[in-house]
Amino acid sequence: MDWDKLRIFHAVAEAGSFTHAGDVLNLSQSAVSRQISALEEALQVPLFHRHARGLILTEQGETLNQTVRDVFSKLAMTQALLTESKEKAAGRLRVTTTSGFGSCWLTPRLHRFLEKHPDISISLILEDNDLDLGMREADVAVRMHPPRQPDLIQRHLADFSMPIYASPDYLRRHGTPTTVEDLASHQMITFGGYHPPVPHINWLWDAVTTASGGGPKPPRLEVNSLASMANAIASGVGIGSVPLYACAQYPDLVRLFDDLPLPTVDAYFVYPEELKTSKRVSVFRDFLLAEIHASKR
Structure with missing residues (x-):
């Protein structure tokens, strides 16, 4: 098998189309298509299902791509070590x-x-x-x-640790909670997304839900970014818990409930x-x- 054709095949498999692979390889769409056709002819097996929305690897294509991915990753590692x-x-x-x-x-x-x-x-x-x-x-x-x-x-x-924070401005406007139960009536900021960046990211919301018997008002803000959560807390949107490193650039934030056990990351x-x-x-x-x-x- 020709190494250059395998390199082009791998780019097409990762990109899902001849056009996108051509952009990565700095080749025309037709040049990429010809190389793939030549590889399929040499192997006597189809590597892609062609359809209007792009390309899907065949079973044979999946097998070849797994091997090619392994080979190129080893080559990249070897190159880094040699140089x-x-x-x-x-x-x-x-x-x-x-x-x-x-x-x-x-x-x-x-x-x-x-x-x-x-x-x-x-x-x-x-x-x-x-x-x-x-x-x-x-x-x-x-x-x-x-x-x-x-x-x-x-x-x-x-x-x-994951302290509980609020801004001085928020506390002036809404008062300072003294118990976890009090947080049920405050504006809460939570993480909302499919891929939590750290374990227990919404531990405080869970604690408030438990303390209030499952009836706090919905979070005022859900956001799928720790940095944005910290920014929102510093801007006075509400109260939230984020890892210590996320709020390091906001020294004016007020830490609440210092005696409350905190989860760690x-x-x-x-x-x-x-x-x-x-x-x-x-x-x-x-x-x-x-x-x-x-x-x-």
Whole structure:
């Protein structure tokens, strides 16, 4: 099988159309189509079902694409290891983490890492779903739960509590609640979405529902972003609970119910076994640990 045709096949399988694959590969739609037809002719099997809305892999196409994906991910890993200097951290590091941690905590600190390591560039992928590090969708991850894949190395970074916050302006207008039951009559901000960025994100709403016998008024605002939740709390929309790192840029916020037990979010630095000797990975891990230690001080 021709490697160039396999590369084009993989791009088409991921894009779902000749046109979109051509945009990625900088080839015309007709050139991409000819390469796929030639590959199908060489293999004597159809790889795609063609229809008006795009392309769907056949069973044979699924089998081939799985193998090609594995091969290209291994090649990408090998290339990164071969080109990396053992003495000097250099190259591109693809980092994935949740949108909340990435936008609220990590991004404002990255300039210090990049200044210290001028030969490293960062590709930051903010995604609340876990990317597959084994398939090279990213090099390393900061996750808000222990890794579920058994072949990944993990390092516990920190546990962040989830305080209850309100803005001074909100408390002036609506009064300060003294019990969890009081929150049933206040304007609450909760997370609303299919992919919770951290466990127990709506623990406070659950507690208010239980304390009020299941009858609080609906949340004033639901939003599928931790950063937006923190912004809404700081803007005086209502009361909410978010991880400590999400509200670090709003020092005027008032923490409520200091004596109430709070859930915590455990953050882990995760990377594949193949990158355990990578200089880029080790310096980035050390940077995260140093920044977390400094923020605790």
